[in-house]
Amino acid sequence: MKHLLKLLDLKESEILDILNLADQLKYEKKNGIEHKYLEGKSLGMIFQKSSTRTRVSFETGMYQLGGQALFLSPRDLQIGRGEPIEDTARVLSRYLDGIMIRTFAQQEVEDLAKYGSIPIINGLTDFAHPCQVLADLMTIREYKGEFDNLKLTFVGDGNNMANSLIVGCLKVGMQVAIACPYDYRPDATVINFAEKYGDKFTITPDVMKACKDADVIYTDVWASMGQEGEAEKRKQAFKGYQVNAETMSVAKKDAMVLHCLPAHRGEEITAEVLEAHPEIFDEAENRLHAQKAVMVKLMADKDVLKAKHI
Numbered sequence: 001m002k003h004l005l006k007l008l009d010l011k012e013s014e015i016l017d018i019l020n021l022a023d024q025l026k027y028e029k030k031n032g033i034e035h036k037y038l039e040g041k042s043l044g045m046i047f048q049k050s051s052t053r054t055r056v057s058f059e060t061g062m063y064q065l066g067g068q069a070l071f072l073s074p075r076d077l078q079i080g081r082g083e084p085i086e087d088t089a090r091v092l093s094r095y096l097d098g099i100m101i102r103t104f105a106q107q108e109v110e111d112l113a114k115y116g117s118i119p120i121i122n123g124l125t126d127f128a129h130p131c132q133v134l135a136d137l138m139t140i141r142e143y144k145g146e147f148d149n150l151k152l153t154f155v156g157d158g159n160n161m162a163n164s165l166i167v168g169c170l171k172v173g174m175q176v177a178i179a180c181p182y183d184y185r186p187d188a189t190v191i192n193f194a195e196k197y198g199d200k201f202t203i204t205p206d207v208m209k210a211c212k213d214a215d216v217i218y219t220d221v222w223a224s225m226g227q228e229g230e231a232e233k234r235k236q237a238f239k240g241y242q243v244n245a246e247t248m249s250v251a252k253k254d255a256m257v258l259h260c261l262p263a264h265r266g267e268e269i270t271a272e273v274l275e276a277h278p279e280i281f282d283e284a285e286n287r288l289h290a291q292k293a294v295m296v297k298l299m300a301d302k303d304v305l306k307a308k309h310i
Contacts, residue, residue: 022293036066048103089116119298158186179210
């Protein structure tokens with residue numbers, strides 16, 4: 001693994017390796033065991049989209065690993081004034097040990113990897129959110145113990161979260177059901193990938209059908225960043241696509257609820273359901289541990305990895 005651009009690029013074994021290391025790093029953090037595996041390393045963090053969890057978790061994670069993180073907004077980079085991405089990639093590769101970018105176009109992430117010579121981590125694009133789904137899988141395994149025979153249902157917009165959940169969950173052996181309006185289906189590339197898994201993947205406009213016997217129910221906001229102008233249109237399109245007491249009643253009794261946050265209580269999820277499922281905040285915490293694992297895998301020196309049996 002040279003980069004983390006999208007989960008479509010990873011094998012099941014690579015995903016599991018990241019999750020196993022994330023578990024180890026979380027254990028070490030909870031027990032006061034130092035793990036400065038990235039001492040002397042620098043991560044550039046490019047933010048074309050704002051964030052709470054992504055910025056704080058990556059910046060804190062680099063500090064805990066012994067390295068430093070540099071926050072780079074469009075105002076801080078010439079890329080905001082039209083410098084080609086290939087030039088930015090080549091220059092930053094000479095200063096930094098890795099780049100995390102949170103942006104709109106997936107192609108921008110792919111181009112950074114193409115023209116740069118250091119690891120690139122996708123902190124979010126309109127197509128994919130691999131870091132979030134690694135944290136989601138980590139949380140599911142913490143609560144359920146394994147992935148086999150588990151069913152995850154995603155309710156709402158077929159956005160970057162739906163795209164990455166479909167790929168990540170299917171690759172580790174889960175079943176995936178998507179409940180969304182026809183006009184808001186996940187990306188065609190992802191649908192084509194998922195259909196190879198046969199009846200382990202289903203997509204339907206029927207929320208109750210999708211949620212039946214689910215072990216995990218997942219939702220996200222109806223209008224993501226950059227879609228604010230469509231908010232009212234989307235509210236109409238997603239009426240009924242809410243995680244609430246009714247949808248939970250057809251899931252398994254011990255079903256988890258996950259949400260990548262921020263949540264709009266009363267829209268995609270009721271306050272009652274959100275407050276009844278503290279695993280949502282375990283999921284948010286696990287962004288820190290999963291991303292630390294990604295950074296160690298991509299940026300740590302080989303002798304450090306060998307010494308720690310990573």
